[in-house]
Amino acid sequence: MHDILIKNGTVIDGTGQLGFKSDVAVEKGRIVEIAPAIPKERAKEVIDAKGKFVSPGFIDIQNHSDSYWTLFDQPEQSSLLSQGITTIIVGNCGASLAPLASQEAIKAVQKWHDLSGVNLNWATFAELAAALGENKLGVNVGSLVGHATLRRGILGDQVRAVTADEIRIMEDLLRKSLEAGAFGFSLGLIYAHEVDSSLEELTALSKTLKAGGGYLSVHLRSEGSHILEALDEAIELSREASVPLKISHLKIRGKKNWHLFDRMASKLEIAYHEGLNLAFDVYPYDTSWSVLYTYLPKWAYEGGRAAILRRINSASERRKILDYLRAAEENFSNIIIAHAEHNPSFVGKSIAQIAANQEVSNEEAVLNILSACKTQVIIFDHNLSDEHVELLAFSPLSLIATDGAGYSKEDLNNLVHPRCFGTMPRFLKMVREKKAISFELAVKKLTSEPAKLLGIRGRGTLAKNNFADIVVFDPLKVSDRATYEHPFIQAVGIDHVLVNGQSAVRGGNMSGSFGSVLTK
Ligand SMILES: [Zn+2]
Structure with missing residues (x-):
């Protein structure tokens, strides 16, 4: 007896081959038959x-449900399930929840989530996997090892180059985590605790990654005026260590930098044609969701939170930061506060509005906001080109990912990026409307391509004996509905979602949590 039989649909199996009419039968968590007219x-x-x-269920290869802590406080992950996502990969952008060489290591995620009152009952990667498994996870979860997590476990709040001995300790932590099932290693080179990592350190760790198996996930050192150099660095690193490279949330921030797009695209194409195993992920939105302090000059955020606050409050350094911000010519009416720790009244307002309220310049307002929130501020910045977003989303090298987190309930004090609710449906709607690629190729980007990069077995395609992670969607209706003002709104057109052979979404409604922890 089959547990579930999906009848009369068109099977888009994730390989890219043409869709075909067939039924799909599921039993004990697996696909047992794909054939026409199963009774x-x-x-x-x-x-x-x-x-x-x-x-196949969609794989979100660039996810932050760990660093936003929602894997623990909203483990159902409804906003992801309701867009057809059945597997997420966390530990991105240099920050993972393990291994914790010391309790300090967890601070790698505090730029996204306030850690006060958080209880940690793990240290190693294997212990984290066990701790995650105790939650009723709505989706399958795998993790990378974050570079900042390794660094902070050893250096704490210190920000400096590491010694040769410290590199060896980090290599050891990474190796053990890969043995315990981590899918790869992530860098967040733009962030305070990684900016001054040396090429020697990064190369050594990338070689450890090569030995242990897995891919390198890179949040580039710059996504603005220095994006070409940042890209060269990532390409060099993965070439040197011969590890697969996945660039996180590829984009060019700021209109004044958009002219770099063609050169960026050709760099990627050349590296790919020269044989580098290369991919990037992209979210189909023209607005980024960023940490406000990264808008300061690099020297001003070296040293982390305490150092940033000290500089903001020192008259001479404050002046230098203001000079830099003025010269940077940001469009402050495009920057909206999404999250302001301890200051919810800022949320939803633009920096230009707050500046007007405070009767100060926009640049002064940035520093005042950072100071009031102890640097923990997340913003929306409408700074991406629609045309680029489309070109990247339809590129043969791209994967589609949320770069967001899963939410199951509305938070009245915070705005989250609508991509947490709408990424996959929005991309499928783009495919329907723009017709730049077929649905078969679009689904491949969401399923077998990320599965291949991850080296996940038994997921990413619809085939006999594979895990039954399955989405039934309406190609004519599928669409996102979440907006920047009202992000907590589920997408439409994703009718049924099976996770490990059980109905997690039935008729568009949540019906249970059946995810598991995945190890490589
Ligand atoms: Zn990132």
Whole structure:
């Protein structure tokens, strides 16, 4: 007896091959048959997928549900499940929740989440996997090892180059974590605790990664005026260590830097054609969700939170920072406060509005906000080109990922990026409207391509004996609805989602948590 039978749908199996009419039968968590006209009497539950596409569950390879802590306080991850995501990969942008060489290491995530009152009952990567497994996870979860997590475990709040001995300790931590099932290693080179990491350190760790197996996930050192150099650095690093490279949330921030797009794209193409195993992920939105302090000059945020605050409050350094910000010519009416620790009244306002309220310049307002929130400020910045977003999303080298977190309830004091609710449906809607690529290729980007980079077995395609992570969606209706003003709104057109063979979304409604912790 089959547990679930999906009848009359068009199977888009994730390989890129043309969709075909077929039924799909599921038993004990696995796909047991893909064939036309399987009798419905043989199943306990029948899903009618007439007019719908049946595809593998989507894999969100660039996810932050760990660093935003929602894996613990909202483990159902409804905002992800409801867009068809069945597997997420966390530990991105240099920050993972393990291994913790000391309790200081966890501070790698505090730029996204306030850690006060947080209880940690793990230290190693294997212990983290066990701790995650105790939550009722809505989606399958795998993790990378974050560079800042390694560094802060050893250096604490110190920001400096590491010694040869310290590199060896970091290599050891990384090696053990890879053995315990980490899928790769991530860098967040733009952030305070990684900016001064040396090439020697990064190369040594990348070689450890090569030995242990896995890919390098890189948040580039610059996504603005220095993006070309930042890209060269990432390409060099992965070439030197011969590890697969995945660039995180590729984009060019700021209109004045958009002219670099063609050169950036050709660098990627050349590296790919020279044989580098290369991919990048992109979210289909023209607005970034960023940490405000990264808008300061690099020297001003070296040393982390305490150092930033000290500089903001020193008259001479404050003046220098203001000079830099004025010269940077940001469009402050495009920057909206999404999260302001302990100061919810800032949320939803633009920096220009706050400046007007405070009767100060926009640049002064930036520093005042950072100071009031002890640097913990997250913003929306409408600074990306629609045309670039489209070109990147449809590129043969791209994967589509949220770069967001899963939410199950509305938070009245915070705005989250609408991509946490709408990424995959929005991309599928783009495919329907722009017709730049077929649905078959689009689904491949969301399923088998990330699965291949991850080296996940039994997921990413619809095939007999594979895990039954399955999405039934309506190609004519699928669409996002979340906006920047009202982000906590579920997408439409994702009708059914199966996770490990069980109905997690039924008729568009949440119906249970069946995720598991994945190790490589
Ligand atoms: Zn990042």
